[in-house]
Amino acid sequence: MKLYRLKSGILLEHENNYYLTLEVDWDRLLNQENLYKELQSEINGNKPITNAEKLLREEILPPILRQEVWASGVTYYRSRDARMEESKDSGGGDFYDKVYDAERPELFFKATAARTVGSGDLVNIRKDSTWNVPEPELTLFINSRGAISGYTIGNDMSSRSIEGENPLYLPQAKTYDRSAALGPCIYVPSTRISPDTNITLEIIRKDTTVFTDSIRIDQIKRSHDELVEYLYRECSFPYGCFLMTGTGIIPPSKFTLASGDEIRISIDEIGTLINKVA
Ligand code: DO4
Ligand code: MG
Incomplete structure (x- = not known):
């Protein structure tokens, strides 16, 4: 449903x-x-x-009102690799390697409804950022009791130049107006989402696909329950919470988003989240 x-x-x-x-x-x-x-x-x-x-x-x-949006980091090998590369000059590379293997996952606050857009809306890239990417992420809806009861599609828009300059700049790289997209719906299955579900990202520039790639959600390093358990340890969410589960798709290093690009993220069973860059 x-x-x-x-x-x-x-x-x-x-x-x-x-x-x-x-x-x-x-x-x-x-x-x-x-x-x-x-x-x-x-x-x-x-x-x-x-x-x-x-x-x-x-x-x-957008399928969000009073919920917070949180995000997971470095949950796929490809994310670990790309981040080690982007931050090697700042000396931050080791952090990503360590968190990939650590017991505690990386979880960070991403947005509230005020900074989140739905399908068909515009997402933003920061004016002070030179290297920008969408991050297509399966996103859990977790209710106020801590149970996963639905799934949606998330785009964790990210500035790679700001994060790469210093890992302590992560909140600025990740959270700004229109930096999160969710939608188009919440998928509510009778059981958990199937592990062979695919996520596909396509970026279209002037009617041409300039990047596309897919990944199966079972390539993730951690279980959804593990991410939720850490998130709900010392935080309560009276209206529930959305948790982006991390990206497994990273465009090549020379790629950066441009104004007018259309970002299409599809996840089997859920649908397609479509946003243009402002
Ligand atoms: O470690 C920084 C953020 C990672 C992230 O957003 C991801 O892996 O999806
Ligand atoms: Mg992400």
Whole structure:
């Protein structure tokens, strides 16, 4: 099942049918103890609607309200490698190697809804950054009780020049206006997402694909439960939380995003998150 937040309500997609949910409070719905069962009961006795395509075209919003967005770092080998390379001149390379193997994962605060955009919106690159990339990441929705109850697509927009200059600049490299994108929906399966799920990134510049690559989510070094356990150890999230699980796709070092580029991130079962660079 998939949940879309719209200007006029909440849309539920199930087996190619669309329903408007009776529950209109997004934060309350997401934090139901058994979200999948709750959505099943929303379908029972509810009639499918016929104008879903129009609603999705005109009314879609990012799937976040009062939740925080956190992110995981260096959870894929390729991320470790790329970061060691980008920070070798600043002497920061060792940090990434160590955190890849350490017991404690790297987790960092990324954004609130105010700095997050949805599918179809613009993402930003910083004016004081010379090297910028999207990071396509499977993103967990974890409810207020610490249970993973859904999945969405995340783009952890990043400045590689600022992070590479000094690892202590990470918050500036990662958090700025329109630096996070989430959407288009929250996918709520009856069990966990399949480990053979693929993530694909495509970057289109003036109608030409300038970069594309894919990775399976089972290439991740850590389990989702392990990331959630560390995140919820000493933090409470009364409205739940989104956790980006880290990138396994890094464009070549000579690549940097440009204004007008279209970033398409697809994850099997969930859909495609589409954003242009402002
Ligand atoms: O270590 C810095 C950030 C890493 C990150 O965002 C990622 O691996 O996805
Ligand atoms: Mg990332």
